Amino acid sequence: MKNITKFVISDIMRNRIILFYLLMLCLFSWSIFSLEDNTSKGIMSLLNIVLLTVPLVSIIFSNIYMYNSAEFIELLVSQPVKRSTIWKSIFIGLSVALMAAFFIGIGIPVLFFVPGLTGATFIVTGMLITAIFVSIAMLCSILMRDKARGIGLSIILWLFLSLIYDGLVLFFMFQYADYPIEKPMAILTALNPVDLARIHVLLQVDTEALMGYTGAIFKKMFGTGPGMMVSLALMVVWVAGPFYLSLRLFDKKDL
Amino acid sequence: MIHLNNISKSFGKTQALKNVSLQLDAAKCVGLIGPNACGKTTIIKTILSMVVPDSGEILVNGTKITGDVRYKASIGYMPQIGRYPDNMTVSQVISMIRDIRGYEGKEDTELYEEFGVNKFCDKKMRTLSGGTTQKVSATIAFLFDPPVLILDEPTAGLDPVSSGIFRDKIVREREKGKLILITSHLLSELDDLLTDVVFMQEAEVLFYKSVEELYTETGEERVSKAVGKLLKLKMR
Numbered sequence: 001m002k003n004i005t006k007f008v009i010s011d012i013m014r015n016r017i018i019l020f021y022l023l024m025l026c027l028f029s030w031s032i033f034s035l036e037d038n039t040s041k042g043i044m045s046l047l048n049i050v051l052l053t054v055p056l057v058s059i060i061f062s063n064i065y066m067y068n069s070a071e072f073i074e075l076l077v078s079q080p081v082k083r084s085t086i087w088k089s090i091f092i093g094l095s096v097a098l099m100a101a102f103f104i105g106i107g108i109p110v111l112f113f114v115p116g117l118t119g120a121t122f123i124v125t126g127m128l129i130t131a132i133f134v135s136i137a138m139l140c141s142i143l144m145r146d147k148a149r150g151i152g153l154s155i156i157l158w159l160f161l162s163l164i165y166d167g168l169v170l171f172f173m174f175q176y177a178d179y180p181i182e183k184p185m186a187i188l189t190a191l192n193p194v195d196l197a198r199i200h201v202l203l204q205v206d207t208e209a210l211m212g213y214t215g216a217i218f219k220k221m222f223g224t225g226p227g228m229m230v231s232l233a234l235m236v237v238w239v240a241g242p243f244y245l246s247l248r249l250f251d252k253k254d255l
Numbered sequence: 256m257i258h259l260n261n262i263s264k265s266f267g268k269t270q271a272l273k274n275v276s277l278q279l280d281a282a283k284c285v286g287l288i289g290p291n292a293c294g295k296t297t298i299i300k301t302i303l304s305m306v307v308p309d310s311g312e313i314l315v316n317g318t319k320i321t322g323d324v325r326y327k328a329s330i331g332y333m334p335q336i337g338r339y340p341d342n343m344t345v346s347q348v349i350s351m352i353r354d355i356r357g358y359e360g361k362e363d364t365e366l367y368e369e370f371g372v373n374k375f376c377d378k379k380m381r382t383l384s385g386g387t388t389q390k391v392s393a394t395i396a397f398l399f400d401p402p403v404l405i406l407d408e409p410t411a412g413l414d415p416v417s418s419g420i421f422r423d424k425i426v427r428e429r430e431k432g433k434l435i436l437i438t439s440h441l442l443s444e445l446d447d448l449l450t451d452v453v454f455m456q457e458a459e460v461l462f463y464k465s466v467e468e469l470y471t472e473t474g475e476e477r478v479s480k481a482v483g484k485l486l487k488l489k490m491r
Contacts, residue, residue: 007351072340074305075340077303079327081355252307
């Protein structure tokens with residue numbers, strides 16, 4: 001397992017796109033923190049950018065990487081290695097490489113400007129979001145045999161989770177504004193990893209004004225500390241769920 | 256060494272294998288022949304569990320292959336079209352497979368030397384021609400001295416000199432007591448190599464015969480002609 005992971009990481013690190021991604025994240029974080037005096041506000045602006053770009057790059061990059069390694073996977077399957085080992089190694093390799101880029105690009109400036117628990121929460125959330133979208137990308141790549149369709153599916157999923165979903169929730173909220181809808185709203189939020197990540201960071205920063213409706217409900221239902229535990233646990237489920245499903249499918253796939 | 260019991264497999268509506276049963280023993284060189292799309296490659300891929308059969312079971316050295324991948328350490332596989340990661344060099348591919356297999360015995364570098372792999376071992380896989388990629392595949396298949404060799408269309412892209420080197424190597428390995436399974440539809444290439452012939456047609460095994468049986472039944476002395484004649488006899 002170690003060998004394959006090592007190979008995947010060194011292969012991705014040589015890729016120019018990952019370098020570009022790292023530079024882009026650096027640009028975001030340093031420019032925001034140098035323009036904004038209030039670091040608390042700064043981290044909120046950064047959060048919005050991160051929640052839009054990190055999922056997009058993670059899902060598209062991982063998806064293309066999966067299709068481009070089809071030959072490599074075929075070669076490995078003909079060797080005495082378990083299929084699950086191959087799949088896990090690729091997942092770990094992709095996640096570690098993308099998380100490293102995130103850590104260098106965003107994590108270090110955040111720790112520099114916002115040291116302490118808030119900065120740490122922000123970094124952990126960013127890394128979890130990376131892993132979540134790597135895991136979704138791997139599921140897309142196994143559901144669609146065709147590369148164009150797989151990439152299309154992952155773009156649609158990103159669009160849905162980052163933009164469309166919030167619109168639907170808002171629509172739902174206005175439609176049923178006269179009813180007690182706190183609980184369904186909290187559940188709806190829990191179904192979207194991007195919202196979960198946002199709430200997780202906002203609960204830590206504790207800026208009620210920016211928390212929005214679902215965040216406020218989350219806080220009311222669980223309180224700050226338990227609320228954060230719940231959102232963290234749900235994000236881990238979002239990493240493990242799609243990955244486990246793709247692992248099961250890969251075990252039976254004909255190459 | 257390898258037993259296939261009633262293997263069936265279909266891809267969507269097309270049936271690739273229909274109740275195929277085979278018994279392949281050591282010290283034999285078995286030719287798996289038949290027209291295109293008759294299921295030759297599917298058989299090989301099921302043995303390597305790259306394709307999971309719908310029903311039936313496969314035994315390698317007496318143990319079922321489902322769930323345990325260690326048996327693959329005893330198989331050297333040369334694919335029909337070797338596809339490798341584009342950005343790796345030849346020597347990186349070889350050392351990666353060496354790491355994965357964790358092979359500790361003496362490596363068989365005969366093909367590595369005879370094909371002159373060290374002349375192009377620093378080139379990236381993407382830049383290699385079809386024939387050169389075949390040489391790399393062949394080198395990897397034989398490198399870890401496995402008791403079973405599975406060769407899918409091995410000589411399709413090789414030049415006559417390399418093809419000769421390769422055939423000699425196959426004969427030497429057969430004489431050492433290894434099981435060699437070759438697929439091909441170029442029958443003339445297989446003359447003097449084979450000890451047994453499996454003929455497949457439309458996802459089924461039409462016959463399994465030793466080469467001597469084939470010769471006595473048909474009165475021919477070349478595999479290609481004997482198979483042709485036998486097929487004509489069966490048609491009647």
